[in-house]
Amino acid sequence: MVAPRVYEALSQPVVGHLDPFFFEISDQVRRLIGHVYSTENDFNLAISGTGSAGMEAAVSNFAEPGRKFALLTNGFFADRIGEMARRQGAEVVRLAKPWGEPFDPQEAREFIRRERPRVAAFVQAETSTGMFNQAKAICEAAREVDALTIADCVTSLGAMPVLVDDNGIDVAYSCTQKGLSCPPGLAPMTVSPRALERLKARPAPPPSWYLDLLLLDTYYVGRKYHHTASATLLYALREGLALAAEEGLENRWERHRRNHLAFVAGIEAMGLRMHVPEGHRLWTLNTPRVPEGVSDALARQYLLEKRGIEIAGGFGPLAGKVFRIGLMGHGSTGKNVLLVLEGLESALRDQGYEPAGDGRAAAEKALAVSA
Amino acid sequence: MVAPRVYEALSQPVVGHLDPFFFEISDQVRRLIGHVYSTENDFNLAISGTGSAGMEAAVSNFAEPGRKFALLTNGFFADRIGEMARRQGAEVVRLAKPWGEPFDPQEAREFIRRERPRVAAFVQAETSTGMFNQAKAICEAAREVDALTIADCVTSLGAMPVLVDDNGIDVAYSCTQKGLSCPPGLAPMTVSPRALERLKARPAPPPSWYLDLLLLDTYYVGRKYHHTASATLLYALREGLALAAEEGLENRWERHRRNHLAFVAGIEAMGLRMHVPEGHRLWTLNTPRVPEGVSDALARQYLLEKRGIEIAGGFGPLAGKVFRIGLMGHGSTGKNVLLVLEGLESALRDQGYEPAGDGRAAAEKALAVSA
Numbered sequence: 001m002v003a004p005r006v007y008e009a010l011s012q013p014v015v016g017h018l019d020p021f022f023f024e025i026s027d028q029v030r031r032l033i034g035h036v037y038s039t040e041n042d043f044n045l046a047i048s049g050t051g052s053a054g055m056e057a058a059v060s061n062f063a064e065p066g067r068k069f070a071l072l073t074n075g076f077f078a079d080r081i082g083e084m085a086r087r088q089g090a091e092v093v094r095l096a097k098p099w100g101e102p103f104d105p106q107e108a109r110e111f112i113r114r115e116r117p118r119v120a121a122f123v124q125a126e127t128s129t130g131m132f133n134q135a136k137a138i139c140e141a142a143r144e145v146d147a148l149t150i151a152d153c154v155t156s157l158g159a160m161p162v163l164v165d166d167n168g169i170d171v172a173y174s175c176t177q178k179g180l181s182c183p184p185g186l187a188p189m190t191v192s193p194r195a196l197e198r199l200k201a202r203p204a205p206p207p208s209w210y211l212d213l214l215l216l217d218t219y220y221v222g223r224k225y226h227h228t229a230s231a232t233l234l235y236a237l238r239e240g241l242a243l244a245a246e247e248g249l250e251n252r253w254e255r256h257r258r259n260h261l262a263f264v265a266g267i268e269a270m271g272l273r274m275h276v277p278e279g280h281r282l283w284t285l286n287t288p289r290v291p292e293g294v295s296d297a298l299a300r301q302y303l304l305e306k307r308g309i310e311i312a313g314g315f316g317p318l319a320g321k322v323f324r325i326g327l328m329g330h331g332s333t334g335k336n337v338l339l340v341l342e343g344l345e346s347a348l349r350d351q352g353y354e355p356a357g358d359g360r361a362a363a364e365k366a367l368a369v370s371a
Numbered sequence: 372m373v374a375p376r377v378y379e380a381l382s383q384p385v386v387g388h389l390d391p392f393f394f395e396i397s398d399q400v401r402r403l404i405g406h407v408y409s410t411e412n413d414f415n416l417a418i419s420g421t422g423s424a425g426m427e428a429a430v431s432n433f434a435e436p437g438r439k440f441a442l443l444t445n446g447f448f449a450d451r452i453g454e455m456a457r458r459q460g461a462e463v464v465r466l467a468k469p470w471g472e473p474f475d476p477q478e479a480r481e482f483i484r485r486e487r488p489r490v491a492a493f494v495q496a497e498t499s500t501g502m503f504n505q506a507k508a509i510c511e512a513a514r515e516v517d518a519l520t521i522a523d524c525v526t527s528l529g530a531m532p533v534l535v536d537d538n539g540i541d542v543a544y545s546c547t548q549k550g551l552s553c554p555p556g557l558a559p560m561t562v563s564p565r566a567l568e569r570l571k572a573r574p575a576p577p578p579s580w581y582l583d584l585l586l587l588d589t590y591y592v593g594r595k596y597h598h599t600a601s602a603t604l605l606y607a608l609r610e611g612l613a614l615a616a617e618e619g620l621e622n623r624w625e626r627h628r629r630n631h632l633a634f635v636a637g638i639e640a641m642g643l644r645m646h647v648p649e650g651h652r653l654w655t656l657n658t659p660r661v662p663e664g665v666s667d668a669l670a671r672q673y674l675l676e677k678r679g680i681e682i683a684g685g686f687g688p689l690a691g692k693v694f695r696i697g698l699m700g701h702g703s704t705g706k707n708v709l710l711v712l713e714g715l716e717s718a719l720r721d722q723g724y725e726p727a728g729d730g731r732a733a734a735e736k737a738l739a740v741s742a
Contacts, residue, residue, distance in 0.1 A: 002384075002385050007382045008382070010381040010382050010603060011378045011379070011381050011382045013373070014373050014548070014554045014555075015681075016681050016683075017555070018683075019681060048420055048421050048424070048556070049419055049420045049424065049581065050419050050598045050599050050600070050601065051598070051599065052580075052581050052597075052598035052599070053419070053420060053581050053598075055581075056579065056580060056581040060578070060579075080580070083580060084580045087576060087577070087578045087579070087580055088578060089578075175599065177385070177599060183385045183601055183602065183603035183604075184385075184388070184599045184600065184601045184602075184603075185419070185556055185601035185603065185604055205458060206458070207431070207458045207459060207460075207578040207579070208427065208431075208458070208578070208579060209423075209427060209451070209454060209455045209458055210420065210423050210424050210426075210427040211581075225686075226423075227421045227422070227423035227424075228421050228422065228423070228546065228548060228555045229421070229555065230421065230554055230555045230556035230604075231554065231555075232381065232554035232555075232556065232604075232607075233554075233556055233601075233603075233604075236603075310386075310387050310390060312387075312389075315596075
């Protein structure tokens, strides 16, 4: 869901990509990106592409042909990072868990110490499973062996504590359409000074000219033409980032946490179970398991057609097994929690499934307690 | 300049990237892209990035490591294609002319026959010089030696006859913010069946996952998730393409031609000269030479600050030597021709340059004759 102020920003007059006003906006965006990532990094920018372009920018600038690229994977998007790294010619080594199962910090540490990679990549907020992966152990071990870390923050930025500096993440990327409630089209990114040094020492430039971070720096900082960035999308992102800053990051995280907990209370009252173990769940994307005998496709169709609510299904090993229900950014409200629980209850009843108890009432109670 | 209807489209509610409504829009966009390119190709799409992402999509899918990539270059953007092809590991061979000098068709033919490359690339509308390069001889020779052709149509699409099928162009890309008068952020592209076959026979996928055309086809045609395309930018592009179709392509081209000729009449009446020889000029981007003793930077600053008109300067070998004045899409109007001529006249006078004659009157006369 896009905030009304962001919609308004979208129709502001377009200016040229080298206009002084354009750079005023892009400078504000760069500072605000640093703010939501909780980092002192100077090198913040919005890649002119979607979150997947952010992933490719991170991978193609830091993966190197023939060099070891360590991947901690427990979901679809981590596997995609691996696919991208292989296309860059990197030697990908994996620590793999079933989708939605957490890494043991000690196991993660040992994997990195053993492999001594150039880069270690992981997904902080795994959109395919609803899982939050802890960064700290990975980043600490990576520093021990002089590896850089790449974190996918697509479903955490602006909604959960990404904490780039506290965690010691070197390269983080995200999208605009989730925690920041903007339309998709840009990928906010931050790069540590350490990663920047590595980049400058790279023996050959990355295969991608469009996503070459050093060239992008000569544009956004050096004011030298590279490509024609979309003023329109930057207006929207500035507004989305400003909304996050105005609310206060801690308040925003707490709002997401509260609404997530209320949703889970409702789900469990109905007799459903969450796929991801407690303490490892995203506050932005909830993945209740689809009860036995229920078709997730029919339930999603019901919600879209009868209630105008779009939720996603599981895929890969989780196809048909989980719902993926986003409550994030502007859309993370108590009202939406109740709306989707009520809708889900109807959708399940429509297929003859009888909930164990009143999900809406349980969520209302949780919201009242935390308010 | 963005058309009002496009601005309105930008603030329409965002839908999900797999929503049935999303695919309705993207199907319309794909058909309309085929229409403005004057092609029967099925494989039309909007890349989720700017025109430069379109260039990288064309190059990275069709340039192959160690294989010959022929480049016909007479400007900045052709050289950029070469840089991208080298990054893909292709062996780049060049037929180079000074910036803004046309290729002799026979010379172009001989170059391609001699080199027998896998791909021949050129820039139909060279934004750095204001030059239109004829496609026909290049494409014919390329077919003789079984080479594919890539054409950069960034400053021609929606404003000049690109004529993909008539010219026999295999791969064409453009941007949204020029002839189509949308905000930047997408790259409309078309690929011939012949190029598609080549792509399917590629021994290894391209290094770029984000711009992999076969994966993008499984998204836009196969309805299988690849990345989260921006509904917002597609709404805008659909509107921009619909405006072009409603006006009629031939009418739109004629409008651009008429306004371009009026602008040239004005420029020449003032005693200035056009950089590109007659018959090779873009109708969208005019490049009068900066008169002796005049600073192009001061003139541009004057126009921006006193008149609110943004024009561009030359760069590379043309730095300080030409103005680059866009009159395209929604902005190609007789009124704008007069406005910019009048502004330019003031800017020149401000630096002590005395125009030979009345540019505005000459342009008005040309407009009246052609009306």
